[in-house]
Amino acid sequence: MKITRVEAIPFAIPYRKPLKFASGEVHVAEHVLVRVHADNGVVGVAEAPPRPFTYGETQAGIVAVIDSLFAPQVIGLSLLDRETVHTRLARTVGNPTAKSAIDMAIWDALGRSLDVSVTELLGGYTDRMRVSHMLGFDEPSAMVAEAERMRETHGITTFKVKVGRRPASLDTAVVRALREHFGDAVDLYVDGNRGWTAAESARAMREMADLGLLFAEELCPADDVLGRRWLVRQLDVxxxxDESAVTPADVTREILGGSATAISIKTARTGFTRSQRTHHLAEGLGLEVVMGNQIDGQLGSLCTVAFGSAYELTSRRPGELSNFLDMSDDLLTEPLRVVDGELTVRPGAGLGAEIDPGKLRHYRQDH
Ligand code: MUC
Ligand code: MG
Structure with a gap:
C-alpha cells in the first residue's frame, strides 16, 4: 500500500447559479482533482476548491504546491502512514485545501484497499445527514423562490442565509421574507462572512430577534477581538x-477567548485527519458543530457527508451539503442526489466515487 504518484489536475465547471456572499462570489468551480496512486493498483480521489478570499489559495497555486512540495513528501509512504503525512505537510504553512485533498484521497485509497467505506473507517455512526442549503445574495423574492424550489425538489427545510451587506436591511428583509413565507416549516440561520462590524451585527440580530434563528456565523471579523467578544456575549443563539477557526488551535483560541460558541467543520480545509482532531476537541469543549461547505463540488460534498456521518456530534445538525446543486455539471459517473432532505454516503469501499473519464477530459484545463 505504498504511495507511488500524486496527480493534481485543474478543472473548471461553470455554475448555473453563481453564489454571492460578503467576502466574495463564485461563478466557475475552478477546482483541483487530486488522485493518489498506490502500488496495489488502487487510486484515491478528492478535490481542492481554491478560495483566495478565505485562505489565499489559487488553482494554479494548489497544483504548484502539490507538484513541487507535497507529492515528493508523501511518495514512498504507506497509505497507513497518515500521521506522518500530516506531520510532513504541516511543515508548510497555509495551503489548507491542497493538504486536505491529499489527506482525503489517501483515506479513500486506504478504504478501497481494505474494502471498507471511509465513514466506517472514521467512526461509522450513520450513513446519512440531513441537508442545509446555502442561499446567496439576491432580492428577497428570488431567495424565497430558491428556497421553495429546494424544498419542493429536494425536501430541504434548513437554510443558511448569507448576510453582511450594507445597509443590513437588505439582508434582514430576506430573513423576514423567508420566515413569513415558510412559517415554522423551515429552520434558518445566518452567515455574515465578516461583512458587518460588531455593532452592525448586534443591531441586525436585534432586528431579527423575533425570527427564530438557529445560529449566527462569522457576522464580523474575529480580528476585531473586543468587538467580537462583546457581540457574542449578548447573543442568545x-x-x-467558520473561517476564523480553521485549525484545532484556532478553535481553542476563539472559543476560550469568547469570540465564538460553536464551530463549522469543513473537510475541504481540514481533510479527514485534522477534522477528526477538531471533532474530538469540540466534543471535549461541549460545542455545537455544523458540517460546513467550502462551495464544494460533488466529490467534496461526498467527503463532507462521509465525515459528518461518522460521528454522532457531526451528524446531529443538518450539514451544508448542497452547493453542488448550483453547478452546471460535475465529474462523478453517478451524480449525488439530495432526496427527502437527506444525502447518504456511498455504499462500498472508500468514498465510493468514480470519476467519469469523458467529463474529466472535457473539463480539465491542463491540456
Ligand atoms: C461559508 O460558510 O462561509 C463562503 C466563503 C467560504 O469560505 O466558505 C463559503 C461558505
Ligand atoms: Mg461561513
Whole structure:
C-alpha cells in the first residue's frame, strides 16, 4: 500500500447559479482533482476548491504546491502512514485545501484497499445527514423562490442565509421574507462572512430577534477581538466560528477567548485527519458543530457527508451539503442526489466515487 504518484489536475465547471456572499462570489468551480496512486493498483480521489478570499489559495497555486512540495513528501509512504503525512505537510504553512485533498484521497485509497467505506473507517455512526442549503445574495423574492424550489425538489427545510451587506436591511428583509413565507416549516440561520462590524451585527440580530434563528456565523471579523467578544456575549443563539477557526488551535483560541460558541467543520480545509482532531476537541469543549461547505463540488460534498456521518456530534445538525446543486455539471459517473432532505454516503469501499473519464477530459484545463 505504498504511495507511488500524486496527480493534481485543474478543472473548471461553470455554475448555473453563481453564489454571492460578503467576502466574495463564485461563478466557475475552478477546482483541483487530486488522485493518489498506490502500488496495489488502487487510486484515491478528492478535490481542492481554491478560495483566495478565505485562505489565499489559487488553482494554479494548489497544483504548484502539490507538484513541487507535497507529492515528493508523501511518495514512498504507506497509505497507513497518515500521521506522518500530516506531520510532513504541516511543515508548510497555509495551503489548507491542497493538504486536505491529499489527506482525503489517501483515506479513500486506504478504504478501497481494505474494502471498507471511509465513514466506517472514521467512526461509522450513520450513513446519512440531513441537508442545509446555502442561499446567496439576491432580492428577497428570488431567495424565497430558491428556497421553495429546494424544498419542493429536494425536501430541504434548513437554510443558511448569507448576510453582511450594507445597509443590513437588505439582508434582514430576506430573513423576514423567508420566515413569513415558510412559517415554522423551515429552520434558518445566518452567515455574515465578516461583512458587518460588531455593532452592525448586534443591531441586525436585534432586528431579527423575533425570527427564530438557529445560529449566527462569522457576522464580523474575529480580528476585531473586543468587538467580537462583546457581540457574542449578548447573543442568545450559538455563534459559529467558520473561517476564523480553521485549525484545532484556532478553535481553542476563539472559543476560550469568547469570540465564538460553536464551530463549522469543513473537510475541504481540514481533510479527514485534522477534522477528526477538531471533532474530538469540540466534543471535549461541549460545542455545537455544523458540517460546513467550502462551495464544494460533488466529490467534496461526498467527503463532507462521509465525515459528518461518522460521528454522532457531526451528524446531529443538518450539514451544508448542497452547493453542488448550483453547478452546471460535475465529474462523478453517478451524480449525488439530495432526496427527502437527506444525502447518504456511498455504499462500498472508500468514498465510493468514480470519476467519469469523458467529463474529466472535457473539463480539465491542463491540456
Ligand atoms: C461559508 O460558510 O462561509 C463562503 C466563503 C467560504 O469560505 O466558505 C463559503 C461558505
Ligand atoms: Mg461561513
Amino acid at each position: 450559538p455563534f459559529i466560528a
